[in-house]
Amino acid sequence: MEAVCLPRLPRVAVCGGTHGNELSGVYLVRELMKAKKEALKDEEEEKPVSVVMVLANPKAVQKCRRYIDTDLNRCFTHANLNRALSERPPYEMIRSRNLNALLGPKGSHEAVDLVCDLHNTTANMGLCFITYSDCDWICMHIFRHLQMQMPDTPMRYIHFDIPDKESYSLDSVGKHGFAMEIGPQPHGVVRSNIYTAMKLGVQHMLDWIHFFNSGTVFEGGFVEVFTMVKNIDYPRDSETRNITAAIHPQLQDRDFCLLHPDDPLFQTFSGETLRYKGKEPLYPFFINECAYYEKGIALSLARKRHVMIPAIQVQTEQEQQADEHCFTSEEEE
Amino acid sequence: MEAVCLPRLPRVAVCGGTHGNELSGVYLVRELMKAKKEALKDEEEEKPVSVVMVLANPKAVQKCRRYIDTDLNRCFTHANLNRALSERPPYEMIRSRNLNALLGPKGSHEAVDLVCDLHNTTANMGLCFITYSDCDWICMHIFRHLQMQMPDTPMRYIHFDIPDKESYSLDSVGKHGFAMEIGPQPHGVVRSNIYTAMKLGVQHMLDWIHFFNSGTVFEGGFVEVFTMVKNIDYPRDSETRNITAAIHPQLQDRDFCLLHPDDPLFQTFSGETLRYKGKEPLYPFFINECAYYEKGIALSLARKRHVMIPAIQVQTEQEQQADEHCFTSEEEE
Numbered sequence: 001m002e003a004v005c006l007p008r009l010p011r012v013a014v015c016g017g018t019h020g021n022e023l024s025g026v027y028l029v030r031e032l033m034k035a036k037k038e039a040l041k042d043e044e045e046e047k048p049v050s051v052v053m054v055l056a057n058p059k060a061v062q063k064c065r066r067y068i069d070t071d072l073n074r075c076f077t078h079a080n081l082n083r084a085l086s087e088r089p090p091y092e093m094i095r096s097r098n099l100n101a102l103l104g105p106k107g108s109h110e111a112v113d114l115v116c117d118l119h120n121t122t123a124n125m126g127l128c129f130i131t132y133s134d135c136d137w138i139c140m141h142i143f144r145h146l147q148m149q150m151p152d153t154p155m156r157y158i159h160f161d162i163p164d165k166e167s168y169s170l171d172s173v174g175k176h177g178f179a180m181e182i183g184p185q186p187h188g189v190v191r192s193n194i195y196t197a198m199k200l201g202v203q204h205m206l207d208w209i210h211f212f213n214s215g216t217v218f219e220g221g222f223v224e225v226f227t228m229v230k231n232i233d234y235p236r237d238s239e240t241r242n243i244t245a246a247i248h249p250q251l252q253d254r255d256f257c258l259l260h261p262d263d264p265l266f267q268t269f270s271g272e273t274l275r276y277k278g279k280e281p282l283y284p285f286f287i288n289e290c291a292y293y294e295k296g297i298a299l300s301l302a303r304k305r306h307v308m309i310p311a312i313q314v315q316t317e318q319e320q321q322a323d324e325h326c327f328t329s330e331e332e333e
Numbered sequence: 334m335e336a337v338c339l340p341r342l343p344r345v346a347v348c349g350g351t352h353g354n355e356l357s358g359v360y361l362v363r364e365l366m367k368a369k370k371e372a373l374k375d376e377e378e379e380k381p382v383s384v385v386m387v388l389a390n391p392k393a394v395q396k397c398r399r400y401i402d403t404d405l406n407r408c409f410t411h412a413n414l415n416r417a418l419s420e421r422p423p424y425e426m427i428r429s430r431n432l433n434a435l436l437g438p439k440g441s442h443e444a445v446d447l448v449c450d451l452h453n454t455t456a457n458m459g460l461c462f463i464t465y466s467d468c469d470w471i472c473m474h475i476f477r478h479l480q481m482q483m484p485d486t487p488m489r490y491i492h493f494d495i496p497d498k499e500s501y502s503l504d505s506v507g508k509h510g511f512a513m514e515i516g517p518q519p520h521g522v523v524r525s526n527i528y529t530a531m532k533l534g535v536q537h538m539l540d541w542i543h544f545f546n547s548g549t550v551f552e553g554g555f556v557e558v559f560t561m562v563k564n565i566d567y568p569r570d571s572e573t574r575n576i577t578a579a580i581h582p583q584l585q586d587r588d589f590c591l592l593h594p595d596d597p598l599f600q601t602f603s604g605e606t607l608r609y610k611g612k613e614p615l616y617p618f619f620i621n622e623c624a625y626y627e628k629g630i631a632l633s634l635a636r637k638r639h640v641m642i643p644a645i646q647v648q649t650e651q652e653q654q655a656d657e658h659c660f661t662s663e664e665e666e
Contacts, residue, residue, distance in 0.1 A: 030575065031602040064626070122519045186455045186519030188623040192582040192600045242363065249525040267525045269364040290521040293397070 003217050003311040009113040013052045013103050016118040018073050020060025021187040024198045025118025029053050073169045104173040115174030121183035122290040124253040126154030130179040132167045134159045134225050138176045140309045141218050145208040159227045220311040226302035233296040247288045255285045336550050336644040342446040346385045349451040351406050353393025354520040357531045358451025362386050407501045437506040448507030454516035455623040457586040459487030463512040465500045467492045467558050471509045473642045474551050478541045492560045553644040559635035566629040580621045588618045
């Protein structure tokens, strides 16, 4: 089978601090900025790939909070980016437009080629790619590359099956994009092992982009994809809406271990076990994620599939010029 | 050796939510309040011990933050409780006075007999008693009782060697008091295993008080005491004051494992190992506690000692009356 030819990826963004208390990304972006500054001092040469590092929510980073007024990583829908601003817009609403101007505009030819947005979770999820697509060969090949380069790091590819227009996260601003989500790490804390896994993940991603742009052919194969099916909320008191149970100890930390009907799900604060009443065994993830208490999510459930991805390689300059011509013509019509 | 006779402990306070994002205590206090309400419905009898449950910082609990304006658990110094209030005092300054009125006044005869204040830490500390005294036989006997009743839970007794007058935490308001600190648990998250350990700890503490008040003699013996020696801050950038390293992976989660001179202490974000430069081996604890980044504490170090505690039992009514008479006379002089 011949390799699918895809456009070069000359512009990449690595973002951290989209949630200000997810510290691996905050410190990694700062470290990469420092390294870039020093590299620029040493050699004036332009690199073949332009990598922009972004601290996405600096005010939230400064306060070590997830957000100031509203969750930045839910602000990047088409509707949100384009609606008229209220008189006193939430800070993150303004920030999302600035980021869209810097890295997008979303959906346009000017958008950066790839956005990698760095996140942490309190759930025991290892390293996850979170995407809106199960057919973005770029993201999926990068994922496979990381799997091969970091065999000791548990790694999964999560797919939120949401139409492009409704995609809401920062990574949706790029032509390609994914969140790199790593845990477990408490928010407001940086753990060396998690930081190092993220650092390696980003380095291997940038290496892959370099290989790809240089003409390397990447063989096709299967990728295990976890497609989100539904969320489950905590049991709550009908009056106060306070939660009345925690994740069951037999489920805690067992992200991506198949949950069967009748398996323990919650343990109430009085000690009772509540069981999973679903009819289909599914894969739990984001089990006991701190930030999702307020969103009404105790865990998410996914179905696992194997997706065949083709071999890919970069387009020749001629192919790319032809493609760009098409794109421009379409836009002008 | 004869048992030391100590006054009855008729009034106990169990407090949670002193830090609003330390959720085991928040949910346990709510659960105990509910259970008490239901018990009162069932039987009108007064219990021989009055246990008051307190949600100490309800505004911070509501926002799931450590505090609103300032750390409530640093507000209970004698100076703080007695100084004139500014025109717009921090919320916690007002709250600390209300709590002191409810459970104290601190240092007075009217103060409750025991305050147990429930806390969580992101550090791998198991269940710790944190106290200001290595000779409070009540706290130390309760600690030994919990050790015996919960042999599978790692348990330590931490002693902050601070004069009474400078004691700053909520538990210092009672005649006796300690913080029950359990981890690891991310702030803003409740984990069933940690919640259950706390619930058991509180139940065994209340049982002990009941036994003690009923005349049980508790045998003396040795208690392992960790006395705080000093704190160590993260390496920081001299300009920005941002941290430049995380706890070394070989130290992370190894609370109470002896740290020797030249052992790895930090790993910088560029990958370098920094070592412990102290001359004396000491016991680290509060390693990588979330809330202490802003306090400039990466970990604390303690010296371990064995403290002999005497057998104790409750005073007879006559002894107690004689004691109270002394106390009153002294006060009246």
